[in-house]
Amino acid sequence: MKFDDLQARLRDARAPLRFTGHGSKDFYGETPTGEVLSTLSLNGVTAYEPSELFVSALAGTPLADVEALLAQHHQRFAFEPPRFPGGSGGQGTVGGMVAAGLSGPSRAALGSVRDHVLGAVVINGNGELLHFGGTVMKNVAGFDVSRAMAGSLGQLGLITEVTLKVLPLPAATATLRFEFDQATALMALNRWGGEPLPIEASAWWDGALLLRLAGANAAVGAAARKLGGDVIPNDMAAPFWTGLRDQADEFFVGAERAVAGGARLWRLSLPSTTPELKLHGEQLIEWGGAQRWVVTPLEPAAVREAAASVGGHATLFRALDKGCGVFTPLSAPLAAIHRRLKASFDPHGVFNPGRLYPNL
Incomplete structure (x- = not known):
């Protein structure tokens, strides 16, 4: 046309x-x-x-x-x-x-x-x-x-x-894996966020925190030695990050099954310093703690209130019924x-x- x-x-x-x-x-x-x-x-x-x-x-x-x-x-x-x-x-x-x-x-x-x-x-x-x-x-x-x-x-x-x-494209990348519970992972992410480290991406789910380092060879190598953890070979790490990017990894596949059964997948945008949110359901945390995915049967009002209570907001990402509204309702002036x-x-x-x- x-x-x-x-x-x-x-x-x-x-x-x-x-x-x-x-x-x-x-x-x-x-x-x-x-x-x-x-x-x-x-x-x-x-x-x-x-x-x-x-x-x-x-x-x-x-x-x-x-x-x-x-x-x-x-x-x-x-x-x-x-x-x-x-x-x-x-x-x-x-x-x-x-x-x-x-x-x-x-x-x-x-x-x-x-x-x-x-x-x-x-x-x-x-x-x-x-x-x-x-x-x-x-x-x-x-x-x-x-x-x-x-x-x-x-x-x-x-x-x-x-x-x-x-x-x-970065000259070098490396993926590190740590066995952390959610609270420990969030504290570590916030501590590392205040340091000059080449952390390009992070993801926590089911007791494991993964970090992707990216930048100059020397910077990535020095950061990997300082942070410790288990080094994941790039040929194994790349499919994980691609799956996370495209929402095709295990968490999101499981979320789609749960949504088909009546649960909802929420995307929470929160201050990165927010401690662990005690919400019923599976959670995956990205962006240094600032983005949290939650798949849960909880009522929408409970999820939105939990996000608002810490200065964030919740978006209904996938659901069979969107009657509660997808995005957080706007205030009258903003509307x-x-x-x-x-x-x-x-x-x-x-x-x-x-x-x-x-x-x-």
């Missing part, structure tokens, strides 16, 4: 439109509704400058294609976006990656999707093709609209192209800001309606 056709269709739309690529993240957020508008015809890398550390791609470009191109130049998306099996056979598109705003194991050390968005091209509800940002970090004065698209789930407009920062922002981009309220909140 040509850009002119897309602009006309969005300008004239008065019924709900559902923007989608591979459909790999249809499970995330509230249930998608509306007539499908696929981005898959918007396919291709439009600019790539390895020496300048940026890549631009159309929204329907498969994420796998872009990552394969980056790998040829020993580069990567440092935020490790999850890759889920897609409804149309893919594992996610560039536009869907930005719209969902999900990041993988290295997020705490290297930043989120939003932190790596340099620019975006978007079609709004008036059919206007809007260009935001550029190809370098210091290119915005005022409100950075391109980064507002990250995590918006398509509610502000149709993303047609994005420009993202890329980083070199008003969301409504005004959506109205400014989508005056007819037809872009992916309800994906973030049922009344938005």
Whole structure:
């Protein structure tokens, strides 16, 4: 589909439109509704400058294609976006990656999707093709609209192209394993977080804490000797981190079975210094303690109250019934800001309606 056709269709739309690529993240957020508008015809890398550390791609470009191109130049998306099996056979598109705003194991050390968005091209509800940002970090004065698209789930407009920062692959990596209970693991993570250590990712589950070190050979070697633990060979560690990134490892496979039986998978965002939360169910902890996955049959109110009591919030990630709402309810002032922002981009309220909140 040509850009002119897309602009006309969005300008004239008065019924709900559902923007989608591979459909790999249809499970995330509230249930998608509306007539499908696929981005898959918007396919291709439009600019790539390895020496300048940026890549631009159309929204329907498969994420796998872009990552394969980056790998040829020993580069990567440092935020490790999850890759889920897609409804149309893919594992996610560039536009869907930005719209969902999900990041993988290295997020705490290297930043989120939003932190790596340099620019975006978007079609709004008036059919206007809007260009935001550029190809370098210091290119915005005022409100950075391109980064507002990250995590918006398509509610502000149709993303047609994005420009993202890329980083070199690390010279060395090492994975360490420690036999720690949850409380000990959290204390260790917070202690190490205050030291100049090249910790790129962490994961605790079922009595074991794994750390991934990354950086210069000397730095990784020195940190491994200082921290101790059991060294996991890279050829064994890599599948674990990939499985964690793509939510295909043992914890998430078990969580999907539990969800099929009526439990819920929650994603808790908490201050990293939060001590062990005594919640019924299995927990997996990432990001130095700041992200905690909980699969539990507990009532939603109990989970949300537990997160709020320590200054965090809870997102319902997977469930058969989302009647309790996926995202933490907004305060009245914040909800008003969301409504005004959506109205400014989508005056007819037809872009992916309800994906973030049922009344938005």
